[in-house]
Amino acid sequence: MDWTQMTVSTNSQGADIVSEFLMSQGAKGTQIVDRADIPDPGKPHGYWELIDVNLLESMPQDVQVKAWFPGEADLPRIARQLTELPALAGFDLGTLGVIYADVQEKDWAEHWKQYYKPFSMGDTLVVKPSWEPYTPQEGEKVMELDPGMAFGTGSHETTALCVELMDAYPCEGSFLDIGTGSGILSIAAGLLGAKEVWAVDIDPVAVEVARDNVKRNGLEDVVTVRQGDLTQGLDQVFDMAVANILADVILMLLEPLKNHLKKDGILLCSGIIEGREQDVLDGLAAAGYRVLETRRKGDWVAIAAKG
16 A cells, blocks of 8 residues: 655654644554654764764754644645644644655655654653663663554653653652653553553544553553543542643643642653643642742743642
8 A cells, every 4th residue: 555655854853743634633653753853973982873864954044843644634635634734733833844755565664763863751660662682781771662553652842841840750659641752751650650541632643652662661560541532531549630722721730630649649741832831830830739840941831739
């Protein structure tokens, strides 16, 4: 079967949003090509040698999201709807220029893998694609991840911020991951010591990939992945919850989440563009949360709060 590759030009803050939109429109896979995701060769961390030094020079200046659609997809309609995303997101998503290319399935199956290499997150975690070799250094915990056909490889600032906060506020009890994507934060929670993890996503493709990644890391007895719309259908309470999604969704979740956090439970909010930080802080205060700290990377903000 042949595919049409749709390449959308965006920026780092828009990459995950564009990727998720394209998946929702029937893309059978996405790939984010972002120069910011390649480790700095001037700051080696034991895995730079695994990356071709010419790779960075060959990458486009704009962030690109590549998506693969079967022949029956209505690509002109999808391209038109892309132009509506900035208004929905509330911030600039770059040019959103679109180009197309015909791709044979055997080429697609291997092409996107070249950009996924081992990288570190937080104090001890290293994320390793399933096809890459890696020898852990002392004290490191290695997560084997296959992005598959869902977005969320973990190299984005919002995910890194979450893991930093998970290091700062260790959870050895129960953990809820809302909008789990490829399952990276749920797996991280399990590797960092959480005894019970629930991972929720509305996208059935993401749920399938997350389950595969949980199994690949031997955490089936710790992490439960379920398809669902945010907190709907949940009746458990947790020691910690993470919501790595858009600011407007976080604001909508603050009140319902209080029913799912234990007394003095911790909520980690990420995916917040800098211009929406105060909105989320105000929402946390109005819902009765106490902010513990705020962290930043690039244009993104993450907040730890106690319920």
